Amino acid sequence: MQKMTIFTSVFTIAFALSMPLSVTFSAALSIWTFPSHAETxxxxxxxxxxxxxxxxxxxxxxxxxxxxxxxxxxxxxxxxxxxxxxxxxxxxxxxxxxxxxxxxxxxxxxxxxxxxxxxxxxxxxxxxxxxxxxxx
Ligand code: HEC
Missing domain, CATH: 1.10.760.10 (Cytochrome c-like domain)
Structure with missing residues (x-):
């Protein structure tokens, strides 16, 4: 039971961390790649x-x-x-x-x-x- 809780909370933390990380990463990536495609x-x-x-x-x-x-x-x-x-x-x-x-x-x-x-x-x-x- 305790093992399960630890597993679940580790999973939850990992998920909570990975979401903003991936969002941040893709936002950073799009900012980085944007100027080379943009035609001002x-x-x-x-x-x-x-x-x-x-x-x-x-x-x-x-x-x-x-x-x-x-x-x-x-x-x-x-x-x-x-x-x-x-x-x-x-x-x-x-x-x-x-x-x-x-x-x-x-x-x-x-x-x-x-x-x-x-x-x-x-x-x-x-x-x-x-x-x-x-x-x-
Ligand atoms: C010594 C004269 C001469 C110079 C210098 C010259 N051209 Fe031409 N150009 C012509 C002639 C003659 C034609 C028609 C050629 C043909 O029908 O094959 C032509 C055709 C063209 C065409 C196609 C036009 C059409 O209505 O289809 C373009 C575009 C063009 N020239 C741009 C330029 C540019 C840009 C430069 C400078 C980098 C340049 N030309 C330099 C004589 C010249």
Missing amino acids: PEALRERQEQGKTLMITKGCSSCHQLTKLPPAKGLVGPPLDNMAAQSYIAGVLPNSRENLTQFLLDPQKFHADSAMPTPDITQQEALRLVDYLWKE
Whole structure:
């Protein structure tokens, strides 16, 4: 009888302890993992600003027109307004953020006769340019 009581109380204490512990643990875990998945508006704005700067520094603006970026008035390539709403990239590649990133890294891989020279950009810079081009 006494053994049973001890067993029960040990079990109860263990259970009482384990509940808050697991709750605390999962709360701590979610706080820890949350920022890496969260997209704050500020972070997105910052990436778009970097993309905007790259449009100029990487020479895109000398070949492309973009209404929201007045210095970009090149007429060698097509205007890049409403890029997010366009169905195809360069008329050959279904439009998506991923495909646009790949196109910017190597246009001729997708359109062999493309007059667009391969930009001198890193994968990260291509992602920033896409963030900016897809901005409303
Ligand atoms: C020397 C001129 C030139 C430069 C510099 C240039 N492009 Fe282009 N771009 C073109 C031409 C020409 C096309 C059309 C290519 C095709 O249809 O294959 C094009 C196509 C594109 C397209 C597809 C547009 C559409 O309507 O499908 C995007 C997006 C693009 N360029 C973005 C950029 C970005 C971003 C940069 C800078 C990193 C850049 N371009 C630099 C000439 C240029």
